[in-house]
Amino acid sequence: MANAQKVYRVDYRFADSGAVPAVSPLLKTEFESGAAAARFVYGLPALLHAKGFAGAALDSVQLDSLSGKVQVFAGEQYKWLQLHTSPADADVLASAGIYAATFQNKPFRFEEFQALQQRLITYLENNGRPFAQVALQQVAWDGGTVSAHLLINQGPAYKIDSIRLYGSAKVSNNLLQQHLGIAAGSLYNKKKLTDVSRRLA
Numbered sequence: 001m002a003n004a005q006k007v008y009r010v011d012y013r014f015a016d017s018g019a020v021p022a023v024s025p026l027l028k029t030e031f032e033s034g035a036a037a038a039r040f041v042y043g044l045p046a047l048l049h050a051k052g053f054a055g056a057a058l059d060s061v062q063l064d065s066l067s068g069k070v071q072v073f074a075g076e077q078y079k080w081l082q083l084h085t086s087p088a089d090a091d092v093l094a095s096a097g098i099y100a101a102t103f104q105n106k107p108f109r110f111e112e113f114q115a116l117q118q119r120l121i122t123y124l125e126n127n128g129r130p131f132a133q134v135a136l137q138q139v140a141w142d143g144g145t146v147s148a149h150l151l152i153n154q155g156p157a158y159k160i161d162s163i164r165l166y167g168s169a170k171v172s173n174n175l176l177q178q179h180l181g182i183a184a185g186s187l188y189n190k191k192k193l194t195d196v197s198r199r200l201a
Contacts, residue, residue, distance in 0.1 A: 019074035052107030081145035128187030
């Protein structure tokens with residue numbers, strides 16, 4: 001008879017007992033191997049961050065050949081109270097498909113803000129603003145909630161002055177502009193400029 005596969009178990013301890021009810025359901029305690037346990041344990045901070053535990057960390061990890069012990073600090077679970085935006089940025093936010101109200105009462109995830117930040121910057125870079133900046137200001141942490149102001153610095157607008165073709169190829173400049181989708185005098189568009197080499201290949 002084949003021996004039953006041994007289960008690798010991990011025991012968790014909490015540095016802050018108040019977080020136990022919210023965090024315990026997220027913890028996996030039985031694994032098929034020590035390697036599987038290690039992957040889960042070392043990915044635990046990211047998992048907790050995604051659930052709004054912005055300060056979550058592993059205080060100590062002991063994984064031997066048979067079982068493991070992990071000391072977890074979860075910290076306070078934060079939710080968005082409000083993401084304030086400027087009325088002057090309403091058109092840009094709407095065009096980029098971003099609505100601050102969708103953050104309200106959702107777990108605070110810094111990765112989510114980073115995705116919003118990159119989405120805005122990409123939109124602005126493709127609409128004449130290659131040096132746009134997006135950041136959070138006046139961040140307030142209070143009683144398990146986070147509020148902040150979204151700062152959008154669009155920077156100066158840039159346009160394509162002209163398109164020049166170097167080499168011996170005889171191509172009409174107007175035809176080249178049509179082929180690339182980049183007209184002289186049009187707004188700077190990072191995506192179109194990045195695609196130039198591919199479209200000319």
